[in-house]
Amino acid sequence: MKAYLLSDGEFLSKRHAELDELVTGFLAGRGFDVQKKTIERGELAFCRGCFDCWTKTPGECIMKDGVSEINRACMESDAVVYLCPVVFGQFSANIKSSIDRWLPNMLPFFMTRSDGSTMHPPRYEDYPAQVFLGYGEGLTDDEAELFVDISKKHRSSVEALVDRGDDEAVCAALMRMNLNRVGGPL
């Protein structure tokens, strides 16, 4: 089994290093071969909403800056863990770039979820489990709650938690999560 661990090069704090070690150890203990990627400032261009990844080169972004390697590594993994700095309650800019540019992995078109909301259909039969692990100094409860809502409220099959400095709590949360590939609409 493969896991892909993404980090933000602008927020490599002491706590990040601890979480990196903790998550890597946890995944290795569960039999995962862990590949890591740190996204540096300016490494990924911002998604520019051109939709060429849907209507010109379906499934691939036309900007050749390394995002294809990231998307390929994600799609070939069983689990993807984002070690994500929480900024204003959402993802940091570097991590958000990789999330925005996940768009090629979906299809264009509109469809309705079972709860009545709109979504884009999946391009693939199944996807890696996705875990968003937020961290940061001085996060408020509101920011932590918002981070989880952003990650989970409009997506099924996604896991999210916010680190509050407690290794055991992080491990316990990871233990409860599905870390196998997931099928169906995301």
Added chain:
Amino acid sequence: MPDVKKIALVSASPKVNQNLAVSEFLAKKGESLLKDERIEPIVVNVRRALVHKETQDAFRSMAQADAIVLIFPLYFFCMPAMLTRFLQDFAAESPKTDHAASVYAIVNCGFPEPEINREAMRVVERFAIRTGRTFLGGVMTGCGGMVLGAQGAPFMRSVMEPVERLFQRAGRDALADTPEPVQVDSVTVRFPRKLYFIAGNAGWRGMARKNKLKKPDLYRKPYER
């Protein structure tokens, strides 16, 4: 000379062609609605500032403003990375405002349901709190893809009128001793959802045809295991 209040209209669509960007269109509309002898609206284009490395000028405009209106499309249920970068850097440079200032937002989503923008609006609120500003609300819109193409149509009034009211409200607040209470409006185009889906889906296929793709090409799986 009257005391002139500054309102920064932050246009934050990542699109290369800003003539096709709803956020830029709305920012310009706000500029024309707000401009008078007591209000100085300033359009801050995030893409231009980042691409041309003019963020210092943009940050100065925002730091000096009495009100900031963030106007952006929803990307993956929150702010686009480009605006996140811009605000992250702004907050690092100007952690706290040195004067009373307020923040509003207009968030537009391509899906019909405007409530999907709620978390992005909460992010704007967190940005305001973190930088010492007062969050006063905004407008969340659905069917954002129709705003430019159908801007004059009667069914667009349900979106355009609340947006215009927000700009007017920001102007009144800037001039008042006490702003109006926080208000977040959730609005969408009065247009059949089914028809919106049909038109949207036909649009994707039409774009693919222009790029000489056949229907099965749209379903390619380049990263299949």
